[in-house]
Every structure is written in C-alpha cells, then in structure tokens.
Amino acid sequence: MTQKKLNVKKGDTVIITSGKDKGKKGKIMTALPEEGRVIVEGVNVVKKHTKPTQKVMQGGIVSKEAPVSCSNVMLVCNRCGKPSRIGKKVLEDGQRVRVCKKCDEVVDK
Numbered sequence: 152m153t154q155k156k157l158n159v160k161k162g163d164t165v166i167i168t169s170g171k172d173k174g175k176k177g178k179i180m181t182a183l184p185e186e187g188r189v190i191v192e193g194v195n196v197v198k199k200h201t202k203p204t205q206k207v208m209q210g211g212i213v214s215k216e217a218p219v220s221c222s223n224v225m226l227v228c229n230r231c232g233k234p235s236r237i238g239k240k241v242l243e244d245g246q247r248v249r250v251c252k253k254c255d256e257v258v259d260k
C-alpha cells in the first residue's frame with residue numbers, strides 16, 4: 152500500500168488557501184492520508200439532513216465538516232503565527248521533525 156505523504160497531521164493548525172473557506176483557520180480533527188485530505192474544525196461545513204432512526208428519534212439537520220484536499224491547506228506556525236512552508240530536519244537523536252521555514256521553529260513536539 153502506498154500512502155501519500157501529508158505535510159500536515161491531526162492537531163495541526165492550518166489555514167485554508169482556496170475555496171469558499173479561504174483564509175479560515177482551524178485545527179485538523181482528522182487526517183486522511185489515503186485520500187490526501189484532512190478534516191478541519193469549522194471548515195467546509197456541510198449540512199446534512201438526517202432521517203429519524205430508532206437511535207435518534209428526531210430527524211433534522213446536522214452540520215458536519217467535509218474533508219478538504221491537503222493541497223488547499225497550509226500549516227500555520229505556532230511561533231510566528233504565519234502560514235509557513237514546512238522544512239524537514241533531522242535532530243541529533245535521529246528523529247525527523249518538521250520545521251517552519253520562516254522562523255525555524257520545530258513544528259513537531
């Protein structure tokens with residue numbers, strides 16, 4: 152199985168770079184590496200109509216975030232607060248981490 156490499160992962164704060172939610176910031180709730188997509192809190196919210204079931208007696212409208220392509224998001228650096236290009240760095244102990252190319256802050260903790 153080949154997995155697409157995502158530059159972002161769960162818990163990252165990202166900014167949306169295209170589409171109707173352009174400019175919105177949010178936290179990644181779920182990463183879908185197989186699809187190259189991520190679900191971002193409060194972004195690309197779609198309303199779904201649900202039918203009453205035995206579990207949920209009342210049908211209604213549920214708001215839910217739909218996945219967005221990871222090419223449409225950019226990581227926001229915790230330190231400089233800017234959408235950043237991500238670089239890779241290998242630490243002294245051999246651990247690979249992502250770093251902000253703007254301020255050199257290690258993104259992975």
Ligand SMILES: [Zn+2]
Nearest residue numbers: 228231251254
């Ligand atoms: Zn930075």
